[in-house]
Amino acid sequence: DDKKKVRMAAIQERNEKKAVRKKQQNIVLQKFLTKFGQSTDRATKSALANSITKMVTMYFDARSLGEDLTAAMLADLERRVEGACQKIPKEVEAYKRDFERSGAKGKYGSSSKPTNVPDLDLQAGGGGDLTLPSNINNDWAALTIANAIDFEEKKRKEKVDDKERKMKQRQKFDQQKAENDRRRQQEIEEGRLERLRNQEKFNDFKRQEAEQAAKKAKEHEELRRMYAQQVEQRRIEKEKEARRLKEEAEKDAARLARELKSSQDAALDLKRSERKRYQAMVDESARNEIVRQQEKEKQAAADRKLAADYKKKLDKEEAARAKALEDRMKRYEGIGEEWAKTGAGAQKAKEEAKILAIIAKEAAKKEQRDDDRNRLDKEKIAHSKVMMKKLNARLLEEKKARDEHEKSMEAKFYSSMKQENEHAISMEKMKEEKRKQAAYEYKSKLKQQQVDNLFRSNALETNLAVSETERLMNSKLFEKLKTDSELIHKMQRKFEPVKPGLASQRARESARGGGGVADLVRM
Numbered sequence: 025d026d027k028k029k030v031r032m033a034a035i036q037e038r039n040e041k042k043a044v045r046k047k048q049q050n051i052v053l054q055k056f057l058t059k060f061g062q063s064t065d066r067a068t069k070s071a072l073a074n075s076i077t078k079m080v081t082m083y084f085d086a087r088s089l090g091e092d093l094t095a096a097m098l099a100d101l102e103r104r105v106e107g108a109c110q111k112i113p114k115e116v117e118a119y120k121r122d123f124e125r126s127g128a129k130g131k132y133g134s135s136s137k138p139t140n141v142p143d144l145d146l147q148a149g150g151g152g153d154l155t156l157p158s159n160i161n162n163d164w165a166a167l168t169i170a171n172a173i174d175f176e177e178k179k180r181k182e183k184v185d186d187k188e189r190k191m192k193q194r195q196k197f198d199q200q201k202a203e204n205d206r207r208r209q210q211e212i213e214e215g216r217l218e219r220l221r222n223q224e225k226f227n228d229f230k231r232q233e234a235e236q237a238a239k240k241a242k243e244h245e246e247l248r249r250m251y252a253q254q255v256e257q258r259r260i261e262k263e264k265e266a267r268r269l270k271e272e273a274e275k276d277a278a279r280l281a282r283e284l285k286s287s288q289d290a291a292l293d294l295k296r297s298e299r300k301r302y303q304a305m306v307d308e309s310a311r312n313e314i315v316r317q318q319e320k321e322k323q324a325a326a327d328r329k330l331a332a333d334y335k336k337k338l339d340k341e342e343a344a345r346a347k348a349l350e351d352r353m354k355r356y357e358g359i360g361e362e363w364a365k366t367g368a369g370a371q372k373a374k375e376e377a378k379i380l381a382i383i384a385k386e387a388a389k390k391e392q393r394d395d396d397r398n399r400l401d402k403e404k405i406a407h408s409k410v411m412m413k414k415l416n417a418r419l420l421e422e423k424k425a426r427d428e429h430e431k432s433m434e435a436k437f438y439s440s441m442k443q444e445n446e447h448a449i450s451m452e453k454m455k456e457e458k459r460k461q462a463a464y465e466y467k468s469k470l471k472q473q474q475v476d477n478l479f480r481s482n483a484l485e486t487n488l489a490v491s492e493t494e495r496l497m498n499s500k501l502f503e504k505l506k507t508d509s510e511l512i513h514k515m516q517r518k519f520e521p522v523k524p525g526l527a528s529q530r531a532r533e534s535a536r537g538g539g540g541v542a543d544l545v546r547m
Contacts, residue, residue: 041089048093049084053077054448056102060109062451066462068116072109079105166515167501173514 056076063069083101087093504511 038089045084045087045089049080052084052098052101053080055444056080056105058444058448058451060106063113065113065116067120068113071112071116075108075112076105079108166505167498169515170501170505170511173511 053076057073061069061072061076063072080101
């Protein structure tokens with residue numbers, strides 16, 4: 025189903041593309057016909073239309089359905105069509121000149137007047153049997169009647185041949201039908217025999233299936249009985265195993281109960297002995313605590329005495345150290361003041377002061393740079409926001425202008441296409457009017473030609489000469505009129521002057537035959 029849907033979608037898409045391509049082709053063709061296919065001469069206009077239609081059709085047929093038409097492609101096609109259309113009027117004029125030059129000599133050779141040449145002189149005849157009827161009074165009438173008789177003979181022969189062919193076809197069809205019936209009966213009989221064989225095979229198959237089913241049922245019954253015995257045996261074994269496990273569990277439970285009782289008694293004895301030992305330890309600890317308290321009080325009195333003596337010693341040593349430190353600091357201060365005033369200390373102090381000043385100055389500069397950078401960043405961000413806002417506004421304006429331009433171009437395109445269509449419709453109406461006028465003129469010319477042919481046929485009845493060129497072109501037919509006795513006899517039978525008593529019978533035969541070559545004499 026999915027493949028069918030995909031195939032149907034592809035076919036629908038291809039048909040849509042074909043419709044679009046056909047519409048494009050018609051628009052381009054109409055445009056080129058309007059632009060390049062106009063001419064006051066009918067032949068030139070027809071040649072232009074045929075050439076443009078052929079070029080546009082070939083160009084679109086050479087392109088694939090999915091290919092888009094670009095302006096460059098249409099411009100190239102327009103140049104090619106324009107180049108071809110520029111050559112057509114010259115070619116038509118050259119063709120007209122060649123045609124007029126080839127037909128300028130007229131029907132009768134270099135002269136416009138026919139040259140009198142000897143007639144067949146069939147009336148004189150070469151013998152009594154080869155004399156034409158008296159009402160055939162010129163060579164053209166004899167030639168036309170001979171051709172008409174040949175045509176009637178050919179048509180009659182074609183009818184006979186067609187009848188024979190149909191009879192043969194009917195016989196062949198009957199044979200084919202009989203063969204098909206025989207083959208169909210043979211196929212039916214073969215099918216019946218095949219069905220009988222299949223029925224026998226099916227009965228054998230059902231019998232074999234029944235035997236196999238009975239055999240399988242017997243095997244299943246034996247297996248079921250064996251499985252039932254095995255299940256019963258397993259049930260008895262499971263019951264025995266369950267009784268054995270129950271007895272072992274009861275034994276284990278009694279043993280565990282005894283072990284639990286003995287362990288509980290042992291635990292109680294252990295708790296009583298531990299309680300006695302703990303009470304003895306408590307009593308011993310109380311006695312030891314009294315002794316330790318007494319020793320602690322003695323040790324505390326000794327420690328207080330030692331601490332007082334040690335404090336006195338420390339106070340004395342601290343006083344000595346403080347006096348020595350004060351003396352040493354006074355000596356160091358004197359040395360430092362003297363070194364700072366007169367030695368390298370003063371120089372080092374100045375350098376340190378300079379370094380501290382430089383450090384303070386650089387720190388101030390760094391802080392100033394940081395402040396300036398922060399200020400510039402904020403200004404840049406603000407400026408960027410403003411510029412972005414202006415850019416967005418400008419882009420919106422440009423987009424709006426582009427949309428308006430596209431709308432205006434589309435409106436112009438639709439307007440131009442509408443004008444072109446209206447122009448094409450008006451041109452088509454003009455063409456239709458011109459075609460009607462040309463048809464009317466052509467009809468008038470045909471009527472005039474009919475009148476001229478009537479006058480010409482009347483003139484031919486009196487005197488119609490055969491030119492030398494025409495005699496050479498129809499030499500075989502004229503020779504046949506002189507030598508073919510069978511043809512002369514047919515013409516004599518058909519065109520002998522009718523006697524008054526036979527006129528009605530000849531008229532009835534002519535009416536039954538629907539007219540024939542005899543009508544040529546009465547023209």
